[in-house]
Amino acid sequence: MTAVLEQPASAADAPARPVARRSRAALWTVPPLLIVLVAAAYPLIRVCLESTKVGDAERGWSTWSGVLASQMFRDALWRTVAIAVTSTAGCLLLGMFVGIVLAFVPFPGSRVVGRLIDTVLALPSFLITLAFTFLYGSAGAVNAAISGITGGTSPALNFLYTPAGVIAAEVTFFTPFVVRPLLASFAVLPRAQLDVAASLGASPLRVLRSVVMPEAWPALMAGGSLVLLLTLNEFGIVLFTGAKGVITLPVLIYTRGIVTFDLPGAAVIATVQIALSLVLYGLYRMVFARLMSGRGRGDTDVVVEPAK
Amino acid sequence: MLLWSRRSRAAILIGFAVVVLVVFVAPLATVVIAGLAGSWTDALPTDLGFGHFDDALSGENLASLSVSLQTALISGGLALVLGTWAALAAREAPRWLSRVTDAVFHLPIAVPSVAIGLGLLIAFNSRPLLLGGTRWIVIVAHAVLVLAFAFSAVCAALDRLDPAYRQAAESLGAGPARVMFRVTLPLLLPALGAAAGLAVALSMGELGATVMVYPATWKTLPVTIFALTDRGQAFQAAACTTILLLVTLVALVLLGRIRGRAALR
Numbered sequence: 159m160t161a162v163l164e165q166p167a168s169a170a171d172a173p174a175r176p177v178a179r180r181s182r183a184a185l186w187t188v189p190p191l192l193i194v195l196v197a198a199a200y201p202l203i204r205v206c207l208e209s210t211k212v213g214d215a216e217r218g219w220s221t222w223s224g225v226l227a228s229q230m231f232r233d234a235l236w237r238t239v240a241i242a243v244t245s246t247a248g249c250l251l252l253g254m255f256v257g258i259v260l261a262f263v264p265f266p267g268s269r270v271v272g273r274l275i276d277t278v279l280a281l282p283s284f285l286i287t288l289a290f291t292f293l294y295g296s297a298g299a300v301n302a303a304i305s306g307i308t309g310g311t312s313p314a315l316n317f318l319y320t321p322a323g324v325i326a327a328e329v330t331f332f333t334p335f336v337v338r339p340l341l342a343s344f345a346v347l348p349r350a351q352l353d354v355a356a357s358l359g360a361s362p363l364r365v366l367r368s369v370v371m372p373e374a375w376p377a378l379m380a381g382g383s384l385v386l387l388l389t390l391n392e393f394g395i396v397l398f399t400g401a402k403g404v405i406t407l408p409v410l411i412y413t414r415g416i417v418t419f420d421l422p423g424a425a426v427i428a429t430v431q432i433a434l435s436l437v438l439y440g441l442y443r444m445v446f447a448r449l450m451s452g453r454g455r456g457d458t459d460v461v462v463e464p465a466k
Numbered sequence: 467m468l469l470w471s472r473r474s475r476a477a478i479l480i481g482f483a484v485v486v487l488v489v490f491v492a493p494l495a496t497v498v499i500a501g502l503a504g505s506w507t508d509a510l511p512t513d514l515g516f517g518h519f520d521d522a523l524s525g526e527n528l529a530s531l532s533v534s535l536q537t538a539l540i541s542g543g544l545a546l547v548l549g550t551w552a553a554l555a556a557r558e559a560p561r562w563l564s565r566v567t568d569a570v571f572h573l574p575i576a577v578p579s580v581a582i583g584l585g586l587l588i589a590f591n592s593r594p595l596l597l598g599g600t601r602w603i604v605i606v607a608h609a610v611l612v613l614a615f616a617f618s619a620v621c622a623a624l625d626r627l628d629p630a631y632r633q634a635a636e637s638l639g640a641g642p643a644r645v646m647f648r649v650t651l652p653l654l655l656p657a658l659g660a661a662a663g664l665a666v667a668l669s670m671g672e673l674g675a676t677v678m679v680y681p682a683t684w685k686t687l688p689v690t691i692f693a694l695t696d697r698g699q700a701f702q703a704a705a706c707t708t709i710l711l712l713v714t715l716v717a718l719v720l721l722g723r724i725r726g727r728a729a730l731r
Contacts, residue, residue, distance in 0.1 A: 183558030187567055190552040198574045198610045201585025208588050252489070259482045263475060274490055280664060280718060282671025282688060285707055289493035291700060292500045299496075303509035330489050362474070391578035393674035394688075398695060408580040408674065415584050416678060425588070428581040439576035 202432060209425035225426040231410065235430070238406040241321055241328070242389040248329035249385045250378060253336025258370065260337070261344035262352065272341070275334045284394035286327045294318050294326075319401035327395045332388060336381035339449075343377035344370070376449040383442040391435055407431045494711070501705035518705035527706055530690040534670055535713065537601075537686055541608035542616075542665035548609075549616030550658065553624055554650070571617040574610045583607055583678025601684040607675040612665040619664065623657030659724025666717040670710060 212218040225231050256275070260268055294300050294315050301313040308314070317323050347370065355365045393408040405413070407427055415424030500506060501522075504513025521527060552571060556564035574582055586607050591598035597606060627650070635649045651658075673688040680689055687710050694703035 183555065184560055184563055186555035187552060187559045187563055190548045190555070191567055191570060193548060194552075194570050194573075194610070194613065197586075197606055198582065198613075199570060201582065201589040202573075202577065204589040205581060205585045252485070256482070256485065259478060263478055263482070265479055271486055271490075274486075277715070277718070278490060278494075280667040280671075280714065281711065282673065282707075284673060284688065284692070285497055285671075285711070286493050288691075288695065288700070288704060288707055289496040289500075291695075292496050292506060292704070293492065297507060299506065299509050299511075302507065306509055330493060333489065387576065391580075391674075393578065393580050397673070397677075397692065400696070408578045411578070411580045411584060412674075412677060415587070421584075421588060424584055428578075428584050432577045432581050435577050439572075 205425045205428050205432065208422055209429045211422045211425075221422045222426050225423055230405075231427060234405050234407050234410045234427075237321065237404065238390060238408075241324055241404075241406060242386055242392075245325050245328035245332065245389045246382055246386045248325065249333045249336050250382050252329060253333045253340060253381065254374070254378065256333065257337045257340035257344065257374075258366070261341055262370070275337055278331070278334050279338070282394060283327075283331045283392065284398040286331045287395050287398035290318055290323065290327055294323075319399060319403065321404050323401075324396055324399055324404050324406075327399070328389050328392060331395065332385045335385050335388065336378070339377040339381045340374060343373055343449075347373045376445070379445045380442070380449050383438065383445055387435060387438045387442060390431075390438065497704050497711070498708050500701055501708040503701060503704075506701075518702050519709070521702060522705040522709050526685075527687075527690060527702075530685050530687045530706075531709060531713070533601075533684055534687040534710070537605055537608055537684075538666045538669035538717070541605045541669050542612060542662055544605075544609040545613040545616045545665050546658065546662050549613055549661070550620050550654070553617055553620040554646070556621075557624060568621075572614050575614040579611055579672070579674030580678060582610060583675035586610075586675070587679050598679070599681045601681070603679045603681070604676055604684050604686065607679050608669045608672055611672060611675055612668050615668060616661045616665050619657060619661035620654065623654055623661075627653055655724060659721045662724075663718040663721030666721065667714045670714045670717070 209221060210217045210219065212220050260272060290298075292298055295318055296313040296316060298315075298318075301315055304314040305311065317326070351369050352365055355369050356362075360368070391408060392406070393412070396404060396406050396409045397412070408431065411424050411427050411431065414420050414427060499511055501518055502514045502516065503511030504515060504517065506512070523531075549571070552567055556567040559567070586603055587598065590596065590603055590606070597603040631649050631653060632645055635645045640648070671688060672686070673692065676686050676689055677692070680686065687706060691703045691706050691710070694700075694706065
């Protein structure tokens, strides 16, 4: 359940309208807003309330203290954050490479690659784990090929059911979320700036560092924080990996809530996760707002636009 | 443009080709090939054939596909109507209200889908809103989760829309309803098609919330695929995933082609 968000709408450029019409028009937003509040916000509030339930009718913090003290929860929390941060770093590195090549090293077929990367955004994430079991599993194709060459019997690659396997799958799946905003920010970068820098003797690395990177930072920040949010919330990849050693918070919510049917316990974990995600989402929106206002400035300082 | 020597360019492009092949092409190709394979114990799969696909398109698997399609179409339609309505109304609303709308509509993707599922399970399991155990809880979950994407796609399209069309119609005396149905919505049609395609695609692949709320009578295809891998039937799971991918891509392409008579570009 993931894809890149389109830009949030800004109401700033809406034309001024008579007050009477606006207040009537405002009424039209109420029905959809109410429906979403009932269908999305109310259940989340119920999750927070459920977490304070003790027994049938009483309320208290004993579920909270029990869950927070459990080693399993602490391990899962720490592992979730570690996997998300490492995956995000991997996505940023890989996404930067892919984005820079797609934007600045033109080659035939680059449009097809761009399309392919866009398509991956709409596909289910568990697909990647499924593919990885065939490719890199202990009886998978790559291990069979390696042992066919070396003659060894034990599998050479054995990372799939460790956090490294989850990180590899998440980097594979979430890199397009970095590439897309990056390409959008490169699209407004005048090519002539690169040519001038190169013609004045700057090496490719220097052009990257002092011409391309300043433009790319906001997009990297926005893409990176979105990926961090999505990897924190990722469920399909971890569930399909199915190993004991890689249980993250979302999977713990599932096992607690559905497999062992301990709803208050699951609600405590879910509340922690919701709080974590909302804080990150707030950060993402701040970064995104800055990116949008930065783009307006970028349009005006085109100094070296070539004469046509 | 960045690299001027032939050799450095070739080196970078080869590296890039390897990355794209390993990261983006290999997983997709592997799942398709594994769906065709009878067994895969060596470097290359053996016993290629369509046996698993026949199974994927019959019995319980076919029922799951049909459930997934129905869920995706109904929830995608609901999300599109609500999202378009909210996006259009929020533009006319005062600033604070459109900000509140924006925040509320994006809420479902900010939090993990498992938490949304848990919330729906707790909130809608008693009267008066008793949805638990019916197909509607799955459909509501999917609609809530794809709503944000429909909403932000329509908002982005509205931002790009030239207000001159609407203003011209208004200046010629068209009422608000007429402007909405004869000018704004036809101009938005391509964006609505693309948003519907995305909504259907995301709903087809949704797992986190579904796995929390689904009743035994309404199993979507991803849930069935998870059950298959859990039982060790990985090849059958790969065949079902391939079917899921095909249906998703067809939905994306078909709905993305909606242009209408008043195409934007």
